[in-house]
Amino acid sequence: MKSIISCILLFAYAANGQQSPYGQCGGTTYTGPTSCVSGWACTSQNPYYYQCLPAATTTAKSTSKPTSSVVKTTSSSAKTTSSSKVSTKASSTSSTAVSTSTGFAKTSGLFFDIDGKTEYYAGTNCYWCGFLTADSDVDHVFADISSSGLKIVRVWGFNDVNTIPSTGTVWYQYLSASGSTINTGADGLQRLDYVVSSAEKYGLKLIINFVNNWSDYGGIAAYVNAFGGTASSWYTDSGSQAQYQTYIKAVVSRYSTSSAIFAWELANEPRCSGCDVSVIYNWANSTSAYIKKSLDSNHMVTMGDEGFGPTTGGDGSYPFTTSAGGYNWQSNLNISTLDFATFHLYPESWGTSASWGTLWITTHAAACASAGKPCLLEEFGYSDECAAVESGWQSTSLSTTGMAGDMFWQYGDTLPSCNCQTSNDGNTVYFNTSDWTCFVTNHIAAIEAKYGS
Template sequence: MKILQILLLSVVVLATATSFPLSSVTQTEAENEATSSELEKRATFPSVSGLKFNIDGSTVYFAGTNAYWIGFLTSNTDVDKVMDHLQSSGLKVLRVWGFNDVTQTTSGVWYQSFVTGQQPQINTGANGLQRLDYVVSSASSHGIKLIVNFVNNWGDYGGMPAYNTYYGTTKTTWYTNSKVQAQYQAYIKAIVSQYKDSTAIFAWELANEPTCNGCNPSIVTDWATKTSAYIKSLDSNHMITMGDEGFVNGGGDGSYPYTTGEGMDFEANLRIPDISFATFHLYPSSWSESTTWGSPWIANHGAICVKVGKPCILEEYGVTTNKTAVEGPRQATALSTAGIAGDMYWQYGDTLSSGKTSDDGNTIYYGSSDFNTLVTQHVSNIKAKG
């Protein structure tokens, strides 16, 4: 989702970028040591199992959520608190931003820099990818699986616009420019090489909501084919997905999301050999559609996934008002639709040492009445269905 970048942190860990490998993280909280050890012993690499996923030996529909901000927290205790709450709630998969690009020098948390006049730099320091390192470590200890993506389509936290400003490229040429793609792959290698042996990774995601407005869909499909093959050459253990909104080439009601105006072809991209499963998002109001438009959108994606033989995840969905009334039926539709293997609401919220986490209106806070209905009850419904 396109979000406004906000300053989440009041405490900053100062460090300089280094070229050394990411350091391992020492678990500082010992109260769950026995449980964590058992979880890690049972953990396996998540995988596709028919039209669902096998997660640590169980093939089931799962519920998950998004917390893009968790890798930018500077408090390990806060990270652990979130993971504790996810674990106790029965949420299995968490999607996080694996990118944080900056275009000027900063003492805050950043992962990659594109400062004019300097070479791009990947920050493996204490205020860089070591923050993501702790997220992966804590997830592993709590039995949570992570979807980690590598770049944003939007300008929040840098993304493709940061690359374009630095290299003088455009939204269209981002996908084909050799210098851009070389740096993008260098960044992918830094992340994937660190966690290729971690069972806490659910999947690698090429981008958050990639689009190429006005482009021939083959441009993005070719890019996704090459990028997913590159990731697979680095890591044969983990699944790979697009991270797209699910724009379909025809069908449906013929409305904008069922066209190739954004340069995307959902089915063609799902057929890429190294793409393991599909993602799609649901924000009807952003696409000038009605609330009731969402159920057919879910069903149509499920049908395509059944046709191709790979599962779908409703990876983002959210509303700012009447959450239970609107999102409850969406969850029920997803749970009952063949080809849909999980849903992940946007976005998880909690109260940490620095206060409440990001609230973009869609946020569902832990312990709230909406949380009790849309998470606790939803997880119970999933268990009841088996």
């Protein structure tokens, strides 16, 4: 996804014509601020993305004290010293539940098997669902999504901070070299608890992600602030990886028996600038094995990457090179503890055309078919009406061997608690609008025509 910066920070820095820490500051087609705040330097990550990175390595530490509703961990041993497991059962406050779940989602050849049906599935991204503070809003959103025929919803399972915010602000993990904490309180993982319980009620399947490559909601940047290093060294840094696995364990243990979990996801759009492709391969291999073999063998695990670097079948453009993300997507298909492959599609951000998207889809599908694993077009967006571009991508995905599903970025709705609309980043598709008809209603009808309702 495109990095979504907090509105407060965005307005504050924009007033000074400067970009915020870890924000984009340059690249092909970029038109925003090109200078960074004091102490940060605009650094090239690739021709299409320049980022504000620390001018010098820092290990900033917060002096905030953890609250009573946290699980405290130590960076040296990465062992949880206390635990708090919260039930995912909760009563509905709005629409009637429609769950027909019959067990855990799984792969079946080149497709997914959900509730006993093996076919192509459509879904959406709702990164903000776990940060809603009203249960009625969560139920409303999931009732609307479920009524449409969409089945898979991707949510952020992370919200990292280096300074503990005031009561009432949602955060999941406080990161510090002197002792990190996992918030299991009412403004912490209990919010994610309700998301899982609501998904159970409405028959939806969740992809839950553990960390962000971007600085939104903390991400790798928050680990770097706490433990030092860089975004690239994060994948091999012992302190960061120990705490990352501790957090994974805390989240997975809460929902390992829930039928609402579709898959655990290692990261949102992981990249390792300037790295050998073995770095991300080894990190993904060890982390996915840790989840599958030590924590939860019931659910699927996937990467969450953009799909950079398939070297067979492409046109040689930048996204088809391993330098784009610092990994070889095709080689990562060989990791046995990754159950299916993900890839994203944003031609405008990558300096390619809308029509190029067809090649991107078919190339990945062919590699998945050869590897015997399903492919999921996990995110896609384009600044045009759906009928002009994106419905064509959906049709291509639906008709191509190796593709098992697609999920547009991103879902939008009107929340009952405030009668206000959710985040609009330019790619938001709001429930029951004309774009919704194109992205969802027509697409679900095409799927049902192919596989039966």
